[in-house]
Amino acid sequence: MANINDYIQQLVGAAAGKVEIPAQVKDQVLNGLSSSILGSLTQTVTKPGGMEEVKNLLTGKINAASSPVTALAGNIFNANVLSKLNLGKLAPVLAALIPGIMSKLSGIIKDQDGDGDVDINDILLTLKGGNGAGILGAATSILGSILGGRK
Numbered sequence: 641m642a643n644i645n646d647y648i649q650q651l652v653g654a655a656a657g658k659v660e661i662p663a664q665v666k667d668q669v670l671n672g673l674s675s676s677i678l679g680s681l682t683q684t685v686t687k688p689g690g691m692e693e694v695k696n697l698l699t700g701k702i703n704a705a706s707s708p709v710t711a712l713a714g715n716i717f718n719a720n721v722l723s724k725l726n727l728g729k730l731a732p733v734l735a736a737l738i739p740g741i742m743s744k745l746s747g748i749i750k751d752q753d754g755d756g757d758v759d760i761n762d763i764l765l766t767l768k769g770g771n772g773a774g775i776l777g778a779a780t781s782i783l784g785s786i787l788g789g790r791k
Contacts, residue, residue: 645674645678647745648674648677648678648741648745649670649674651741651744651745652670652673652674652677652737652741653670655673655737655740655741656669656670656673656734656737659730659733659734659737661730661734662727662730665725665727668721668725669721669725669734672717672720672721672722673717673721673734673737673738673741675716675720676713676714676716676717676720676721676738677713677738677741677742677745679712679713679716680709680710680712680713680716681694681709683712684708684709684712693707693708693709694709697709697710697742697745697746698745698746699746700746702746703743703746704739704742704743704745704746705739705742705743707742709742710738710739710742713738713742714735714738714739717734717735717738718735722734722735
């Protein structure tokens, strides 16, 4: 996987490909799904205890459907996309895609740095992707400054 952003976009495309989305709003819906999921991850890691919530989701320790990260992604998607589009019966179908997409993220983080456990370094390595381009720039910067001060 190049980075988690690319992976999320692939998952969104695959999930949304099963739903007939009107052409005039398709880009808004797909981008909204991706940005809602990334926004949920970003917002969660920056709050107290949030890193543990993301870790539990991405390592598969918690069911994605019951994760607060998934709930936040749904809330963001509803507020920023669905509430602005008149999609009628399609809106709940699209909102229901989020738990499925989030479940595909479950278990993507493994021991990346070879130290025998899944820790902050493994999460950051996964979120940054193989090329080192930080897709969660704000969260990574905040985490870096917070964690940098704890040495």
